[in-house]
Amino acid sequence: MKSSILLFLFLLLAFFFGNAQEFTLTEKYTFVNQRTWGPEEEDRSLVDLVGSEDSSTIVATLGITSMELLEDVRIAVLPNPGLEAVKEVVKVTFEYIACCANTETYYFLVDHDNQYTALPKIDNLYCDTAESDEHYVFPSQAFGKEGIIVRAELRYSATNGSIKNIHVLQSHVWNDDDFEYQDAITAIEP
Numbered sequence: 001m002k003s004s005i006l007l008f009l010f011l012l013l014a015f016f017f018g019n020a021q022e023f024t025l026t027e028k029y030t031f032v033n034q035r036t037w038g039p040e041e042e043d044r045s046l047v048d049l050v051g052s053e054d055s056s057t058i059v060a061t062l063g064i065t066s067m068e069l070l071e072d073v074r075i076a077v078l079p080n081p082g083l084e085a086v087k088e089v090v091k092v093t094f095e096y097i098a099c100c101a102n103t104e105t106y107y108f109l110v111d112h113d114n115q116y117t118a119l120p121k122i123d124n125l126y127c128d129t130a131e132s133d134e135h136y137v138f139p140s141q142a143f144g145k146e147g148i149i150v151r152a153e154l155r156y157s158a159t160n161g162s163i164k165n166i167h168v169l170q171s172h173v174w175n176d177d178d179f180e181y182q183d184a185i186t187a188i189e190p
Contacts, residue, residue, distance in 0.1 A: 021140045023076035023091050028052055029059065031073070043067050049075075049092060049108075059108055059116050064094060071097040082139030082146070083174045085111050089138060100127035107136050109174075119149070119172075131156055134169065148173055 031047040032055055038044045043066050049059040064070055072095040079088045090108040095101060103126075107119040124133040137143050137150040143166050144150065151170040154163055 021078055021080070023078045023089075026075055026077045028077060029075045029090060029092075030055075037063060049090075057114070059090065060092075060106065060118060062092065062094075062106060065104070066096060069096040069098050071095045071101070078138060078140070080140060081109075082144060083109065083149070084147070086174070087112050089136075090116075100125055102126065105135075122151070129158070131158065137166075145171070 028051060029049055030052045032050055033046075033048045035046050036044065037046045045064040045067055046061055047064060048061050051057060051059070072093075074091075074093045074095070076091045076093075077088050078091065081089045086109045088110045090110060092106045092108075094104045096103070103124045105122045105124070107122075109117040109119070111117070119136060122134045122136070126133070132153050132155040134151065134153050137152050139146050139148065143152070149172040150168055151172070153167040153169055155165050155167065156162065157164045
């Protein structure tokens with residue numbers, strides 16, 4: 001009897017984590033109108049994020065800190081994030097390489113009328129080995145909470161890089177383009 005309960009719990013956990021969505025790279029969005037920004041010696045640029053099929057609507061104008069150090073740009077989407085009136089989340093990551101790597105990540109919530117709501121940018125710095133980094137976690141993802149956008153620090157195992165635990169930094173209650181901010185007082189353990 002005890003082994004069947006353990007098997008049931010294992011299958012339930014596997015189902016929960018197996019159904020959790022993750023961001024996938026996309027070509028639905030692209031960058032246009034690259035232009036310099038600030039003094040020339042600072043090597044900064046601005047770009048407009050637009051839809052690939054309709055470039056007339058600018059999602060956001062984003063600053064590239066240093067074109068010389070820019071290593072990679074990734075645009076990914078999370079369909080059906082589990083938030084009321086939000087059809088997808090667009091995630092844009094700029095990766096810079098110098099003595100350490102750092103990323104600037106922007107998140108945009110897209111409603112059913114193709115209106116965009118930006119979340120505060122997240123910066124991560126990676127030197128030597130990455131033991132933790134920050135992300136937004138949405139309800140449809142592993143560790144997500146219904147109706148809440150969680151800003152969390154993910155801590156990784158030094159041996160295999162898997163998520164060791166999650167420390168909630170902030171939680172934002174989503175109510176159809178309105179945020180209520182709640183400071184975190186607990187951590188979510190996997």
